[in-house]
Amino acid sequence: QVHLVESGGGLVQPGGSLRLSCAASGFTFSLYVMSWYRQAPGKERELVAGISGAGSITKYVDSVEGRFSISRDNAKNMVYLQMNSLKPEDTAVYYCRRGYNTNYWGQGTQVTVSS
Secondary structure, three states, rough: EEEEEEOOOOEOOOOOOEEEEEEEOOOOHHHHHEEEEEEEEOOOOEEEEEOOOOOOOOEEOOOHOOEEEEEEEEOOOOOEEEEOOHHHHHHHEEEEOOOOOOOOOOOOOOEEEEO
């Protein structure tokens, strides 16, 4: 079955960087869009970034454009989210998802941006 496992979260100071990873298994990874979402306390889960199966097309929510970068390694069944210039408002649980409209989610990884 589909299995998604995130890693790489943690506590970072404002202006710092983190790289999130998502290990996928149970499906033909290269055939699917992959995405990152986040959910801050008291807020709805929101799309952060997405990447096409071949990795040639990416999209970002406006608030992270220019700071975050999504990428994938289809040989390793991995998708990444490089987060730079982190802000306190980026604090959230970050989730990996297969596609944009599926119920295939990882368990999430906490990112806390605080001094």
